[in-house]
Amino acid sequence: MTASSAGLTYRPLRDADTPAVLDLLTASLAGGPTGTRSAEFFEWKHRQNPFGSSPGLVAEHADGRLAGVRLFLRWQWQSGGRAVPAVRPVDTATHPDFQGRGIFRDLTLRLLEEVSAEAELVFNTPNGNSLPGYLKMGWQELGRVPIAVRVARPAAFALGVRAALARRSGGGERPLVCALPTAAEWFAGPRTGLDELLRERAAADVTDTRLAVRRTADFLRWRYGDAPGLDYRVVTCHRGGELAGLAVGRPRRRGPLHEFTLADVIVRPGDRGSAARLLREAARAGCDHVAGHLAAGTEAAAAARRAGYLTVPRTGMVLAARSPSGPLAAARTPADWRFNLGDLEVF
Template sequence: MSALPAPAELTYRPLAEPDLPAVLDLLTVTLAGGPTGTRTAGFFTWKHRRNPFGASPGMVAETPDGRLAGVRLFLRWQWQRGDGTPVAAVRPVDTATHPDFQGRGVFRRLTSDLLDQVTDEAALVFNTPNGNSLPAYRKMGWQELGRVPIAVRAVRPAAFARGVRAALARRPAGAARPVGDDCRLPTAAAWLDAHAGAGRHGPLAELLRERAAADAVDHRLAVHRTPEYLRWRYGEAPGL
């Protein structure tokens, strides 16, 4: 059996489009199938190339014979302050080191090189690491800020309550769970498509104005919501 290349013999370079099949294979080997159950070029392209905040920068580690030993991508993101000032950010997301090269500093080198690449264009870096990657980030000096709470808020509480009451009224007496036609709401993709051309006076524009007004009195950062972002995030994700 031939010896593995030493870390110093690996080449670290920007991710290129021809790397995509090997990257998908590497992500599958190390991270399994992902949110859609399989690593597809369509999902990767949606996530990293069609993001309205910009294409994702990436780095790979390559052996002398062209084999990928590791990959690291940063998802571009944009927050905004209550006064509307945009805050450019990146979010480290898909990262993988082939089992043959784990424990050899590949993750650290890929992350450091990519951070150097985006230093001049991102005001902050944020992440939601899993249990496997969190120890590595701590070793690199990252600070853990705690868990982000998840909440759902009705934009129009009265209309939401009326819809719930109507759904409950349609449920047969004694039914343990809602029947198939209890939910009359369109999918996010269908709703966004239906109102995409309504301009400043449509329900999508009204929703964004309401959120902007709420954000203006809240000093925390919020996602920069645009029709393009909402359509990409909630209406166009393949397989979700």
């Protein structure tokens, strides 16, 4: 089904559009989190997602050029054991020749209407430039997601912070080093004990009414093990020979600093000791610091201080949301969610 407006045709995204969409996203948003926008990454993100293929729309000019593109990444939260289907606005771009015509708004509102029958929640973490536009389209700013940081290499961290404040490179680019095994290798192995760990976690979480993603082996393998070019790493800890906890993160450059972005921490219910061990091991990955979101009430949050993690004030991503049909029925804050950074990380 297509619709026309101001000489443009709005239609569903097709598989054959992928090369042109990648060119448009590269021109507008550069290379993305991996540095290069590849068909492999696009396929993994938007077609292999265990929550379902991403709905998308394009604005096509009469000469065949794509004037704009908008995709929603499918996600699924749960609250007290009830599934809450959601979408996350991602990968949007307008060709420079067509900017100023309201294409971003048109694509977004049309796609919201298309997903209204199948999604209860629309959420994302817009930056300061895009947030005003989302607020005009009915999004609500829910608050800032707090980030906890653990300095791992004090001297290198101090030098990097000084260089960042002075807007200097930091004396030449250092090689990014991480001693942890890759998630691709770990999830390709036997993963002994993972299913049991996840079953115990899910059974305990069913009474939690906060919005959270149910971690399954298939989800974790897709999100971290199969992610092309994102270099996720795995930390594990064992108790009595059994898998007691799993953490996932990735080394990345933050200006002159090397950060280990902690995406996920999973331990058995009440096992703060294993959470502390995972947090300490993440700090030994080889980066200058570790950064992650440790949701209140979780074992990781309870273990954070004794593992050397402190919440940094006035930092973190802004969380915004709406329903497909309009504002949220009930006001929410980040405290109503129990997410890991991997749920909000831009990828």
